[in-house]
Amino acid sequence: MLPEEGDEFLEGARGVTDRPDRPARPTECFSPIFRFLRRRVAHLSLTGDNLSADLKRRGPDPVLPRALARARVFAGASGRDGRVHGFVTDSGSRGPLAGATVRIEASDLPWVFEATTDSTGYYEVAVPAHRYSVTAWSVDHDQAASTVAVGSGQTVWLNETLSAAGARSARLQGFITDAVTSAPVTVGGIFAGHPWWDSGRGYVNESSLNSSGYYEMNLVPDYYEIMSHNVFGYASYDYYSVYVGSGQVLWYNISLTPNPMNAWINGTVLDGSNSASIAGATIVARVDGNVLPSVVSNATGFYSIQVPSGNVELAANALGYAPTSTSVYVSSAGTVLLNIGLTPLSFGVRGYVRDGVTGAGLPGVLLTVDPIFGNGYFDQSSTDASGFFNIPLPPDDFVVRASAPGYTTWTTYLFSFSTGFVWANATLWPIISRVFGYLVDSLDGSHVPGLRVTAIDSRAGYSTSGVADANGFFSFAVPPSPAISVAVYGQAPYAGNIAYVATHPYETTWVNITLDRLTAQVDATVTNALTGLPISGASVYAAWYYGSDWGTSNATGATVIEAPAGAPTYVSAWASGYLIWSTTLSPVAGTNSIAIRLYPDLPLDVRIRGYVNDSTTGTGLWPGTVHVNGYDDQTAYGYTDGTGYYEVWTVAAPQTVRATATGYAAGEAAINPVSGATLWVNLSLSPDTNAPLVRSFTATPSIGVSESNPTSLVADVNETSLEQSYMSILKLHSASANIGTFL
Structure with missing residues (x-):
């Protein structure tokens, strides 16, 4: 359909310049697209065995790209594939939703699976063991997001409920052309998702491209980010968001830069422990957000996957191995050699889960194994009839959890320095x-x-x-x-x-x-530390071991909060535009007056720079530390480089610049900078080779000291470069070594 009078015409970032001739009107395709953290992911037409859900995309005569038919379900997995299945229903009628799309995606691997619900609203998807994000949507409903964890060979139920979308009274339409030849692009589709800062909610939609490169879709009025999807042979398009209003017809033409699938990545999938080739491994690649059709290694472990230019993320997976991901940059047509090593599941955890009261084994208890640090291998399994579990793992650091309804949970940790299978028996206590x-x-x-x-x-x-x-x-x-x-x-x-x-x-x-009743009152007065004027609306908070109270200062800066007499109490105060203030006290019964001085939260727009030198030789000192303090309890700091140069950013307020270096007496200088100033402060430090002078050192008691009769140490030390932080470190060292003194 051609634009009509009153229609708005909007070109894409590389849009065409002329309105095209009238095309044949395509059939609308209303399936929405899930957008997650700006990553465009590919649609996979699943062909796994025993999938009872209808995996064909729904909609009135949709135009599906032929490339989608070549996509394959991942055949290999670390263990046997698991399954996610369930029903998608309408939140109002509670009835089934036929033709809804369910997308299952891993966050750390290029694994994306989709299924379409059948006439009963049922779907089923085979997936490798992993944690996934799940999004469901339909043409008449907003999307809904959730998560699911699936173990090897495990079947997990996940039902989704969708809320009806608002009126789809806005329309987006346009033509997709080749930026070089201006020929229509006819493979793939266009998606209207949400911007990255607002993903995972609201209405989304998509349309296939017809033989003229034309697309159109109806939308709920909102902001949308327009993206190409599965347009193989072209660079992905994902530029900026646009608003489509009620009753508006927005023309949005896009010209795509060719990026042909004319490169190959070839290699062998190998066992990382012995370099043996692995047959039947599944390799999948993602380029610029598009997941390409997967391939399987042959009997010699060889694989070959066709890709376009760009950064290619690959993942390989095989039975008995942990999935592995890597990446390689393909700059032009040709062949890139990339062998992929897989880590065998030669490590693991096994044991029994027992009832803490009866001692009997507990069947059906769910055991989950997660990496302790970041992403990594995941699996989960349930105990057998005797309460036994056995989960193979690659060498790594894991947290293992056991849980069952009506029982407490159990947690333990496995570390990579363990070898072989580790026994870890669990006791769950019934909540009875x-x-x-x-x-x-x-x-x-x-x-x-x-x-x-x-x-x-x-x-x-x-x-x-x-x-x-x-x-x-x-x-x-x-x-x-x-x-x-x-x-x-x-x-x-x-x-x-x-x-x-x-x-x-x-x-x-x-x-x-x-x-007990609170018998102490903290009578606080909050003022500006620089002007002395009262601050109204400041929050004053008192917390003790098992309680708290708070109040807000009035026009005179005053507020009264209650606290327990004699209990150590943490008091803090804050107000908009000021730094947080805090102290501890042990209030007495009755009134406890405290003055709270809040410092304005000034910008760090003053640059202090200079050199720290040896006063005798003039050479720069490294390593050296420079502190700038004196404004509230803030301390900005920096370190000297090999020339003795330093640079520190601080606030515009009277402060002291202090430099220290091992073997030298500290050097100081007073500053009073204005906002935005740059001050040069050079400091010369004198060598200090004299040992600290201990004026006095008193231990009370000084004899008969033991764990049951501890002593209190008080020292008076004259030392020009002795820092409190260094003393604290010595104290900790003494305590850990059970020395008893830190001098």
Whole structure:
């Protein structure tokens, strides 16, 4: 259809200059596209065995690119492929949604799987063991996002519910042409997704390209980011977002730069431990967001995959091996040799999961294995009828978790220096005990409602919490344990409290918790540290071991908050445009007055630069440290380079520049810079070869010192370059070595 009067015409970043002749009107294709963190991912037409879901893209006579038909499901996996299946339903009617698309994608590997729901709303997808993000959408519904973890050979149910989209009263349409020949591009499609900062929500749509390179789609009025998708042989297009309003017809023509599939990556897939070739490994490549059709290594481990120019991300996977990813830059047509080594699953964890009360093995307990640091190999499995589990792994650092409904969880860690299979037996404690009681006011014996109560089992790491009801009553299901803590988080006018109890199988433990009233008041006055003027609207917060209180300063900068008498209390204050202030105190009963001076949060727009030199030789000192302090408790710092040069950014306020270097007395200079200034401050340090002068060193007591009779050390040391941080390090060294002194 040609643009009509009143239509808006918008060219792409490399759009055509002339309006084309009237094309044959294509059939609309309404399947939406999931956009995740600006990565355009390819549609795969799955051909795995035993997939009962209809995997053909729905829509009235959609025009599918032939390249999609050549895409293959990943046949190999570290273990047997798992399956994700479920139903997609309408959130209003609860009825099934036929023709909805479900996309399953790995974040760290170029693995993307799609399925289309059948007439009952059912879908099923075979996937290697991994953690995935899942997105579902349909032509009449907004997209919904979730996550799923699938283990080797495991079948996981994942149902999705979609909300109806708003009226699709906006239209996007245009032509896609070759930027060199101006010929129409007829393979692939165009997607309207959401910008990277707003992905994963709202309505999205797509359209295939007809023989004239024409596309069109109806949209819910919104901002959309327009992307090419699976247009093999061309550079991907993903430029900027546009707004399409209600009743608007927006022409958006795009010319694509050719990037032909005229290069090959050839190589052999090898066992990383012995260099043996691996047959049947699946290799998949992603270039510029497009996932290319996968290939499988032959009997000698050889593979060959056709790619365009650009940075090619490859992933290989085979039964009994951990998947491996790598990348190579292909600059032009030709052949690139790239062998890929796979790590065998020669390591692993096995053991039994037992009931902590009966000692019996627990069947059906889910064991998950995740890498401790970053991305890596993942798998999960359930225990057999005897409670046994066995999960092969590559050498790496892992966290292993066991969980089952009605039980506490269990966690342990495996590290790469372990060899072979590691036994790790787990004990899960059934949550079959109960602890309950009342919160009681210590002053009048009344019950206290509305405070949060938390029960923690220190043995199993289990915790649960809730709020005491109108009668001050609380009740929690907990595991049997000798180490249950019941804590009440205090809020004015109560200080909070904590009680320790033991629980027993199938028994209820009573524990009434007495709450003392807060008897100390922190009378705070908040002022500007530079002007002395009061600050209104400042937040003042007091926290102690099991409670807190807070207040807001009034027009005079004053506020009163309550705290427990005699308990160490952390007090902090903050206000918009000021630095945070904090202190600790042990308030006494009654009024405790404190003055809080907040420093304005000034920009770091002053550059202090210069040289730190030896005062005798004039040579630059390295390594040396330069601190700039004196504004609140902020300290900007920098280090000298090989010439003694340093550079530090700080605020516009009176401060002290102090330089230190090992074997030299510290040097200082006072500065009072203005905003935006650059100051040169050169400092000369004098060599200091004299040992510190200890004026006094007192130990109380000085004799009979032991762990049960510790001593207090007080030293008076005259030393020009002795720093508190260095003293602290010595203290820690002494404590760890059980020396008893740090001089």
